[in-house]
Amino acid sequence: QSVLTQPPSVSAAPGQKVTISCSGSSSNIGNNYVSWYQQLPGTAPKLLIYDNNKRPSGIPDRFSGSKSGTSATLGITGLQTGDEADYYCGTWDSSLSGVVFGGGTKLTVL
Amino acid sequence: EVQLVESGGDLVQPGGSLRLSCEGSGFTFSSYSMNWVRQAPGKGLEWLSYIDGSDGTLYYADSVKGRFTISRDNAKNSLYLQMDSLRAEDTAVYYCARGFTVIRGLIMAYWGQGTLVTVSS
Helix, strand or coil: CCCEECCCEEEECCCCCEEEEEECCCCCHHHCCEEEEEECCCCCCEEEEECCCECCCCCCCCEEEEEECCEEEEEECCCCHHHCEEEEEEEEECCCCEEEEECCEEEEEC | CCEEEEECCCEECCCCCEEEEEEEECCCHHHCCEEEEEECCCCCEEEEEEECCCCCCEEECCCCCCCEEEEEEHHHCEEEEEECCCCHHHCEEEEEEEECCCCCCCCEEEECCCEEEEECC
């Protein structure tokens, strides 16, 4: 049971847009920055979004992040088959004094 | 280019111990905070531990507190995870991850390829 709640799976057609939600509480998302990670099959995770909505160098602007209250959202536009991956949200939890991740969301590009 | 290479994964019996290593290159290792994260087969990411690059602050997940110990040797550009009292549920791929910047160590910007630990009799 993860501290942060994500939908197990989402799907959309190539070229479309998809959003992935991440729900937490005041001890984590509500008072801390959120990061998003992409894990392509058989590879290590990769940082996609940090500080709720910032993209590291090299991450295309098709990927976006937002936060409102105790929830965060990852958005991906112009879906490509290469975007098929597991996506994880993560943040600091002040009550646990540790980093917490969501359970992950598997994106399928139909 | 930042590179992180984990090693030390193995098959170990329940109750046994193992030490994982992570060697960093392409950056000033001593300046950056480091993390350990694991992923059980077919499961999600689980953060385990953090060691600060400047003041030595340590954090542990409750699931490993008292059993695992994080440490680093900056002279060897290496991060370690000493794992004791291993259980079957510790079976996972273990990743080391570097902080995004010198002061944002809990944003995991660079990851190694992972090393597999299997706990079984």
